Amino acid sequence: MDAKLIVDEVRLTPILVSDPPLLNTQGVHQPHTPRLVVEVVTRGGVSGLGETYGDGVHLDVARPLAEALPGRPVTDVNGLFALAEEAGDVPRHGTDPGVDASGLRGVRTADKLRLSVVSAFETACLDALGRTLGLPVHALLGGKVRDEVEYSAYLFHKWAGTDDWGEALDPAGIVAQARRFDRAYGFRSFKLKGGVFEPAREIAAIRALADAFPGRPLRLDPNGAWTVRTSLAVARALKDVLEYLEDPASGTAAMAEIAARTDVPLATNMCVTTFEEIPEAFAAGAVRIVLCDHHYWGGLHRTRELAALCRTYGVGLSMHSNTHLGISLAAMTQVAATLPGLRHACDTHYPWQTEDVVTPRPVFRAGRLTVSDAPGLGVDLDREALATLHRRWLADDGTLRNRDDAAAMRRIHPNWTPTRW
Amino acid sequence: MDAKLIVDEVRLTPILVSDPPLLNTQGVHQPHTPRLVVEVVTRGGVSGLGETYGDGVHLDVARPLAEALPGRPVTDVNGLFALAEEAGDVPRHGTDPGVDASGLRGVRTADKLRLSVVSAFETACLDALGRTLGLPVHALLGGKVRDEVEYSAYLFHKWAGTDDWGEALDPAGIVAQARRFDRAYGFRSFKLKGGVFEPAREIAAIRALADAFPGRPLRLDPNGAWTVRTSLAVARALKDVLEYLEDPASGTAAMAEIAARTDVPLATNMCVTTFEEIPEAFAAGAVRIVLCDHHYWGGLHRTRELAALCRTYGVGLSMHSNTHLGISLAAMTQVAATLPGLRHACDTHYPWQTEDVVTPRPVFRAGRLTVSDAPGLGVDLDREALATLHRRWLADDGTLRNRDDAAAMRRIHPNWTPTRW
Numbered sequence: 001m002d003a004k005l006i007v008d009e010v011r012l013t014p015i016l017v018s019d020p021p022l023l024n025t026q027g028v029h030q031p032h033t034p035r036l037v038v039e040v041v042t043r044g045g046v047s048g049l050g051e052t053y054g055d056g057v058h059l060d061v062a063r064p065l066a067e068a069l070p071g072r073p074v075t076d077v078n079g080l081f082a083l084a085e086e087a088g089d090v091p092r093h094g095t096d097p098g099v100d101a102s103g104l105r106g107v108r109t110a111d112k113l114r115l116s117v118v119s120a121f122e123t124a125c126l127d128a129l130g131r132t133l134g135l136p137v138h139a140l141l142g143g144k145v146r147d148e149v150e151y152s153a154y155l156f157h158k159w160a161g162t163d164d165w166g167e168a169l170d171p172a173g174i175v176a177q178a179r180r181f182d183r184a185y186g187f188r189s190f191k192l193k194g195g196v197f198e199p200a201r202e203i204a205a206i207r208a209l210a211d212a213f214p215g216r217p218l219r220l221d222p223n224g225a226w227t228v229r230t231s232l233a234v235a236r237a238l239k240d241v242l243e244y245l246e247d248p249a250s251g252t253a254a255m256a257e258i259a260a261r262t263d264v265p266l267a268t269n270m271c272v273t274t275f276e277e278i279p280e281a282f283a284a285g286a287v288r289i290v291l292c293d294h295h296y297w298g299g300l301h302r303t304r305e306l307a308a309l310c311r312t313y314g315v316g317l318s319m320h321s322n323t324h325l326g327i328s329l330a331a332m333t334q335v336a337a338t339l340p341g342l343r344h345a346c347d348t349h350y351p352w353q354t355e356d357v358v359t360p361r362p363v364f365r366a367g368r369l370t371v372s373d374a375p376g377l378g379v380d381l382d383r384e385a386l387a388t389l390h391r392r393w394l395a396d397d398g399t400l401r402n403r404d405d406a407a408a409m410r411r412i413h414p415n416w417t418p419t420r421w
Numbered sequence: 422m423d424a425k426l427i428v429d430e431v432r433l434t435p436i437l438v439s440d441p442p443l444l445n446t447q448g449v450h451q452p453h454t455p456r457l458v459v460e461v462v463t464r465g466g467v468s469g470l471g472e473t474y475g476d477g478v479h480l481d482v483a484r485p486l487a488e489a490l491p492g493r494p495v496t497d498v499n500g501l502f503a504l505a506e507e508a509g510d511v512p513r514h515g516t517d518p519g520v521d522a523s524g525l526r527g528v529r530t531a532d533k534l535r536l537s538v539v540s541a542f543e544t545a546c547l548d549a550l551g552r553t554l555g556l557p558v559h560a561l562l563g564g565k566v567r568d569e570v571e572y573s574a575y576l577f578h579k580w581a582g583t584d585d586w587g588e589a590l591d592p593a594g595i596v597a598q599a600r601r602f603d604r605a606y607g608f609r610s611f612k613l614k615g616g617v618f619e620p621a622r623e624i625a626a627i628r629a630l631a632d633a634f635p636g637r638p639l640r641l642d643p644n645g646a647w648t649v650r651t652s653l654a655v656a657r658a659l660k661d662v663l664e665y666l667e668d669p670a671s672g673t674a675a676m677a678e679i680a681a682r683t684d685v686p687l688a689t690n691m692c693v694t695t696f697e698e699i700p701e702a703f704a705a706g707a708v709r710i711v712l713c714d715h716h717y718w719g720g721l722h723r724t725r726e727l728a729a730l731c732r733t734y735g736v737g738l739s740m741h742s743n744t745h746l747g748i749s750l751a752a753m754t755q756v757a758a759t760l761p762g763l764r765h766a767c768d769t770h771y772p773w774q775t776e777d778v779v780t781p782r783p784v785f786r787a788g789r790l791t792v793s794d795a796p797g798l799g800v801d802l803d804r805e806a807l808a809t810l811h812r813r814w815l816a817d818d819g820t821l822r823n824r825d826d827a828a829a830m831r832r833i834h835p836n837w838t839p840t841r842w
Contacts, residue, residue, distance in 0.1 A: 001560075001794070002555055073560070073564070075556060075560035075561075075563075075564050076560075076563075076564035076565075077563045077564055078562075078563035078564045078565070078566050078759055078761070079564055079566055082566070133554055134423055135496060139422075139494070139496035139497075140496075140561070141499075142496075142497075142498045142499035142722050143494070143496050143497035143498055143499045143500055144497075144499075145499050145500055145503070275729070275732065275733045276733075278733050279733065279734055279735075283704065301563050301725075302729075304726070305725070305726055305729035306729075308696070308723075308726035308727075308729060308730065309729065309730055309733060311696065312696040312697075312699050312700065312730060313700055314700075338499055340499070373422070
């Protein structure tokens with residue numbers, strides 16, 4: 001193997017990124033969210049970029065993997081998961097049972113944590129490989145089948161914050177938010193994060209969106225906060241306007257029960273977040289669309305494998321998003337470009353992020369991003385921005401280094417607990 | 422895209438390759454078997470190699486695709502199937518119902534034919550890409566996870582022919598054949614092509630192998646020639662020595678019925694040969710091992726997708742083989758090297774092939790091939806050999822240009838028909 005392609009060094013930079021006070025069933029987004037930037041530097045002096053969740057448990061898994069990678073070729077991405085397993089045990093606190101606060105992906109396991117970390121190393125290796133060879137990442141995945149990737153507007157009930165979006169706590173506020181997304185980015189599809197208020201208010205918000213944007217694809221996602229009975233009532237109330245209902249209730253059994261009793265398609269990024277969860281969910285007919293998150297699934301190659309599984313079983317595919325920056329957005333766009341049959345606009349939080357570590361910021365036109373044909377991911381690191389956000393992480397007293405939306409909510413409303421409707 | 426990576430020309434060379442008189446349930450191998458060699462030549466002057474079935478229907482699909490490919494980058498392998506669809510309709514005679522004589526993969530469809538042809542174009546593109554970049558094909562598929570790939574000995578009942586293997590028409594002949602495979606190549610696993618004689622004789626052959634090679638993995642494959650009742654009787658008779666029973670009966674329903682009533686694992690390259698066939702077969706528990714053939718499945722990327730499906734559903738994976746040369750053997754080895762969880766030795770007909778178009782011939786040691794790290798597939802075209810085998814194809818009066826084992830059998834035994842036991 002050409003020495004140019006051997007990993008010389010891996011740099012891990014945890015950062016804290018500004019995030020507006022967006023509301024969800026788990027609480028409210030912290031003012032700053034942790035992310036981890038992974039740089040894989042080759043002996044040829046080329047640096048490849050990856051990005052993932054940046055909580056302490058992710059750092060604990062990333063550090064030994066970063067030590068183990070030098071000396072191996074950047075082409076060897078199939079071997080990353082095994083290398084992560086060899087490199088170190090996942091710390092015990094990393095697999096405490098309970099919902100993953102940062103990702104809403106069911107019970108934490110050591111494998112899930114490793115996959116989330118490996119995804120950033122894989123992306124960084126592919127970026128470095130592409131930059132070295134002069135090929136875009138999509139070409140390293142068999143080539144793009146489309147020139148643009150469509151994204152959806154991601155609407156949130158929110159408090160007024162230091163951002164300039166203002167408060168959105170009722171249907172009129174949501175419609176105003178949607179109008180700005182429409183104007184600024186041209187998104188065609190709208191997704192509302194639900195599970196925040198009583199279902200009637202969220203039904204009214206979707207109805208208001210349907211009136212304001214007739215015929216546009218609309219989605220509602222309460223992150224599993226509803227009972228089967230509530231989910232079915234919402235599905236009945238909105239069946240004429242919903243593209244899909246996302247994770248109305250928690251767990252495959254509840255989702256399957258809902259799916260059997262409504263024609264509204266159900267989507268998920270909660271009950272199908274690993275390959276192990278697929279057979280039961282598909283057999284039960286619990287979901288018609290899987291919202292893939294390449295961080296969860298372990299990278300871009302595995303995203304393509306998930307897409308093949310979905311195609312084979314006649315299940316639709318789209319993409320989930322959590323607070324992320326431009327590196328992950330580029331990775332999402334590169335892999336999405338290679339997937340046949342991507343018929344739903346992908347989610348992205350990106351427009352909510354006023355800070356980034358890449359330059360220039362990607363630009364949505366008509367709700368789409370053009371697929372970059374530049375080498376690698378097609379984004380460049382803004383080292384000054386990275387250093388600033390890392391200093392913020394260093395300066396934090398530990399309060400915000402682990403994302404915890406419930407804790408953020410309780411700093412404002414000390415007695416707050418999640419509601420199940 | 423770098424002009425070096427743009428396809429300049431595609432060369433198609435149909436050839437006829439010597440094949441010994443190997444017996445199977447469809448008849449006997451023709452003295453010469455058609456194969457198609459695909460060369461994708463880039464503007465950089467690099468030539469990549471692919472190989473597939475070479476019957477008239479395959480040529481009919483390959484020719485318009487070869488016309489359509491120049492001007493596109495060799496990185497664009499995800500787009501090959503759509504390009505084949507656009508390039509031309511599959512001729513009507515290509516989709517006559519009935520078993521595919523050359524491949525035993527159920528009813529022919531236009532899609533199956535396209536996939537078989539696309540596989541050779543994909544392999545040739547990846548070979549050209551790897552040669553241009555100085556990377557082995559496995560590195561273009563995410564990197565190898567093993568340094569060697571294990572193959573199994575492929576035993577056949579056979580007539581004496583111009584080959585030096587002699588006749589093998591009884592258990593003693595099969596054991597003698599196995600001893601030579603063991604001596605010459607070191608194969609650990611043995612597969613016997615069955616469905617040729619009455620089951621008692623084939624049971625006796627497996628028993629004789631078990632006695633001669635205690636503890637070695639043994640497989641029996643009658644290509645669907647048995648009833649459910651016969652299949653179960655054979656399974657009972659051999660349950661203590663079989664690694665698996667391959668396609669004892671035809672069709673997913675029959676396979677599922679057998680699977681439900683025996684502990685002997687069932688493998689298939691007949692009832693699961695396309696992604697569309699997977700859900701029903703997996704749901705029915707019809708197979709425990711899928712024998713992948715990258716020609717059938719449409720190439721190396723799709724082989725990796727199949728592997729992901731099998732892993733997800735807890736189904737084993739190995740590889741099917743039909744008469745093939747060193748280009749396909751190299752492709753099988755490169756992709757097999759990237760697949761985690763490949764726990765069964767892959768089939769290969771290769772030792773039966775005395776002629777090849779690559780040089781030097783790959784060498785099995787301890788039943789294994791070393792995974793090449795040379796650029797591309799790691800094999801070089803022997804243009805003289807290619808020209809010789811093409812001249813044989815040109816000289817043929819049409820009799821052997823389409824593989825038809827039944828017709829070959831009827832040239833010797835005019836009233837022969839397949840037997841179902």
